[in-house]
Amino acid sequence: MSIKKLIGIIFPICLSTTLASGQPGPPSFRGFNTLGQTQVTPLPLEQAFPFYVSEISSSKMRVTWTLADGHYLYRHAFNFTIKQTEDSDAMGVDALIPTGLMKTDQFFGQIEAYYDTVNVDLNFTIPPGPDAFLVIEYQGCADWGFCYPPQKTLFELRP
Numbered sequence: 524m525s526i527k528k529l530i531g532i533i534f535p536i537c538l539s540t541t542l543a544s545g546q547p548g549p550p551s552f553r554g555f556n557t558l559g560q561t562q563v564t565p566l567p568l569e570q571a572f573p574f575y576v577s578e579i580s581s582s583k584m585r586v587t588w589t590l591a592d593g594h595y596l597y598r599h600a601f602n603f604t605i606k607q608t609e610d611s612d613a614m615g616v617d618a619l620i621p622t623g624l625m626k627t628d629q630f631f632g633q634i635e636a637y638y639d640t641v642n643v644d645l646n647f648t649i650p651p652g653p654d655a656f657l658v659i660e661y662q663g664c665a666d667w668g669f670c671y672p673p674q675k676t677l678f679e680l681r682p
Contacts, residue, residue, distance in 0.1 A: 565669045566591055572663050572671070576678055584645045584680075586659060590638060593666040598623050598635035600662035600673060603645055608654045609677070616657075617646040630670050655680045 565571070574588040586603070588596060601620055604613035620643050623635040645657070657678040664670040 563667050581650045582647045586643045588641050594663055595636040595638050596661055596663040602660035604658040606656045607652045613658055619644040651680045
């Protein structure tokens, strides 16, 4: 008897036996799923890493992230600059970034990460003008292995 015929006989018997017993059927080869695994969908960026900017004084601001459970931000990916107008050159900002959690990351190796909430205080040598933009750069990942691309946001600073 050929292997094809043998599989043709055994597979339907095994399938009907497992389905009749109420136990999960054989592994599905669609999407390479295996038993007990579910497909995880990444959160939209705005839900994974929501942030807001608050003014402390005319030359100080705070950026606060409240991260979704199981998500973290990379310290090395933070960068903050200011543009006095949308078309002007970016100027450096003194950022006070707190100490994070040291961990081994599957993408970057040994890193410093932030979970839950992180506040970054920004000090401007030249106070922002009425048409200024804060340029906020960051990147983060989900613990289950999805890494979001680096982000660069222009945040309009209105007086």
